Amino acid sequence: MPENRDIKKKNTTKEKILTAATALFSHYGYKGASVRKIAAEVGIRESALYNHYKNKEEIFLEVAKNIFSSPFSFSEDEVKELAFRGKPFLQKYTMQYKMLTFDRKNENMFRLLMIELMQNKSLREQFMSQYHDKNIALLSEGFFIMMQNSLIRSCDPMLIAYEFISTLFYIRLQVTLLRFDAYSTNSLATQFEKHVDFFWESIKI
Amino acid sequence: MPENRDIKKKNTTKEKILTAATALFSHYGYKGASVRKIAAEVGIRESALYNHYKNKEEIFLEVAKNIFSSPFSFSEDEVKELAFRGKPFLQKYTMQYKMLTFDRKNENMFRLLMIELMQNKSLREQFMSQYHDKNIALLSEGFFIMMQNSLIRSCDPMLIAYEFISTLFYIRLQVTLLRFDAYSTNSLATQFEKHVDFFWESIKI
DNA sequence: GTCTATACGTTGATAGAC
DNA sequence: GTCTATCAACGTATAGAC
Numbered sequence: 001m002p003e004n005r006d007i008k009k010k011n012t013t014k015e016k017i018l019t020a021a022t023a024l025f026s027h028y029g030y031k032g033a034s035v036r037k038i039a040a041e042v043g044i045r046e047s048a049l050y051n052h053y054k055n056k057e058e059i060f061l062e063v064a065k066n067i068f069s070s071p072f073s074f075s076e077d078e079v080k081e082l083a084f085r086g087k088p089f090l091q092k093y094t095m096q097y098k099m100l101t102f103d104r105k106n107e108n109m110f111r112l113l114m115i116e117l118m119q120n121k122s123l124r125e126q127f128m129s130q131y132h133d134k135n136i137a138l139l140s141e142g143f144f145i146m147m148q149n150s151l152i153r154s155c156d157p158m159l160i161a162y163e164f165i166s167t168l169f170y171i172r173l174q175v176t177l178l179r180f181d182a183y184s185t186n187s188l189a190t191q192f193e194k195h196v197d198f199f200w201e202s203i204k205i
Numbered sequence: 206m207p208e209n210r211d212i213k214k215k216n217t218t219k220e221k222i223l224t225a226a227t228a229l230f231s232h233y234g235y236k237g238a239s240v241r242k243i244a245a246e247v248g249i250r251e252s253a254l255y256n257h258y259k260n261k262e263e264i265f266l267e268v269a270k271n272i273f274s275s276p277f278s279f280s281e282d283e284v285k286e287l288a289f290r291g292k293p294f295l296q297k298y299t300m301q302y303k304m305l306t307f308d309r310k311n312e313n314m315f316r317l318l319m320i321e322l323m324q325n326k327s328l329r330e331q332f333m334s335q336y337h338d339k340n341i342a343l344l345s346e347g348f349f350i351m352m353q354n355s356l357i358r359s360c361d362p363m364l365i366a367y368e369f370i371s372t373l374f375y376i377r378l379q380v381t382l383l384r385f386d387a388y389s390t391n392s393l394a395t396q397f398e399k400h401v402d403f404f405w406e407s408i409k410i
Numbered sequence: 411g412t413c414t415a416t417a418c419g420t421t422g423a424t425a426g427a428c
Numbered sequence: 429g430t431c432t433a434t435c436a437a438c439g440t441a442t443a444g445a446c
Binding site: 239240252255260 | 420421422423424425
């Protein structure tokens, strides 16, 4: 039991470090966020920081844990039930994806992922297995059910899933880029919904 | 006139620097590629490097010029002619995109783009205008022609273009990631073609 | 747990001899 | 144009006093 955390918010130095590190890493990347800056952000000296983490790498790994920790809240039964109805499944899935895209915390983690993707082999592999494969698996299961129920045209469910998720990813990337520079995302605001509509027209029978 | 460059390949120090810098930047990013490493790669001292470029930034900008300098070789007439035939237009466009994806030089530039996209505002804006907008413009023109000729179902050409290019981008990203770690791209080898086939089935009348 | 002090490698860049 | 020498700033990290 983590003590009486529910009553009194601890906000320990260690937590402060993680918060500061998250902000700096997701903004400047691993190399760009120096230990000095992190310590300064917390309000302590670099040396004090080493009382809580072994080194910079350890801090980063702690931060990076959150990159792939936002699974969709879809239960097995929920997938089956929704997929049976067709389009509503895609709509709910996309709405959840859109929420993640515009959620500050997840936005930061997505940016960190994009910054470090080409620099960190572990992150690349996690992206493939925990982001890509996971999404493909969930979606293709849904499409398979739709196919069984003759809601959509016959086709490889994995291919349909690939086609569907790739556009979601691209929209998310664009939104993240625009928001990073505080540009308006008005032109992309309804892109998620348009995608679902277009896609459903493409596969429905 | 650049002298007798056609006969005797100059391969000046300045060119060597650019080559070395390109390799290092596209592998380690701007911060990861130090001036020392670039100089060492060329075989000179850092100080000698400053006889050819004002500073590191100037070298990077010279390298970065090549990121968006690979336009598709589509003339206005070619678009009209091919789009009139429908699917062959998508096939040719995709084959060119696939070539770029697997071309070493373009692969390096794409990786550099991905590495620096979140770190460099200028690159973000160029990505939007010179990559995204340009592709959307070319593709939507093709889809518009197809629509006029009743080859495909009626829909916003820009939306169709968006849907089409987003998947190409995602495939390219995945291929680049896999190749970076020298992993096999067999599982993705035919993804481009599958995309065209699926997409054509989605929009044709 | 935090501080000061310190160590030591790396970075981008310049001055001046050849 | 290239070299040696040198620089200040910044990087991560440790030792030891309080």
